[in-house]
Amino acid sequence: MNTGRQKRVIPGTTIFDGDVARKGYALNKMCFSFNSAENRAAYLEDKEAYCDKYGLNEQQKKAALSLQVLDMLAAGGNAYYLAKLGGIFGLDMQDVGAQQTGMTKEAFKAKLVEAGK
């Protein structure tokens, strides 16, 4: 999958380039389907079957079912599409931020407020 191109390394950050976009296509396509209320309901009905319908590989499926954002990113997920999956479970961006940084939600929110000072 790696094309061998020199890539910029930014700690704690994934650049969603062609390599990641190829890797994550099925996962992102499933998340894109969650624009539809009917599809969101179908996912809740049978999550594994829904993942299979979209052709997620084992890594993607495990990551999606666990709702672990860093695992979904490692499986090629894109933040804009993953947010639609998070939305089904009422996760907001502070939940997601706290989870990825290993902080409590309150601590994560306080960090954001601090960044504005």
Next chain:
Amino acid sequence: MAKIVGGINVTHVPYIGRAIANNLQQDPYWKPFFDGFPPVRQWLAKVKPDIAVVIYNDHGLNFFLDKMPTFAIGAAAEYNNADEGWGIPTLPPYQGDVDFSWHMIDSLIEEEFDMVTCQEMLVDHAFTIPLELFWPGQHPCPVRTVPICVNTVQFPLPKPARCFKFGQAIGRAIESWDSDARVVVIGTGGLSHQLDGQRAGFINKEFDLMFMEKLISDPLWVTRYSIPDLVELTGTQGVELINWLTARGALLGEVAKVHANYHVPISNTASGLLCMESV
């Protein structure tokens, strides 16, 4: 010929839509953000635009990775908003201007910006929220619209220097339209924020404030940076500020600041507002 009355750049976080729906404008969390808008609304009432050209990025409502245009433009009589999956109320349709869209397409492609043209186009929160902030509760929105969508999802993204030139071509397209229409250019997104990865929650106030200042006085300043530089400086989604740069380019020449506001945080985002007019 059509006249550009000025430009407005603003942040487009989905939760703003929810705050509006729940009337939270005076809530302590939201007040510093919403209080930025009355001066902009007064300016709009004074300059009276007929049309808004809205430069934004789609977040997976109209476009997916199956077909991801770098630059796309609407050419529809009407643009619909739709469910994005986050429980934000869907807003009523926005009126387009098909003649103007096709004039812009002709002009932009003549200038070698090979647009993807869309006779049907759903518009997401990045398009609807700014209009809702500028013309609150006015349905239908009192201006006709032309959506211009810039890819900020899948890298490589158009580099800053290219976006500025694209903006200039948009400005020339507007000013060459044989019409007495008054046009406001709107750029949406940013400022610094990162939703994903261990660096989630990254904000860079110093850079944001410098960017807002330089956008007035020296817009080419930001073109010294590459897209990866901007990701490093402003976050994976902060890079949406290329929409602000594109809108600034469309104003063609010197501008003066009408009003600005900056507040951290709105959701995970540094929110910015910058209203400019030509001098």
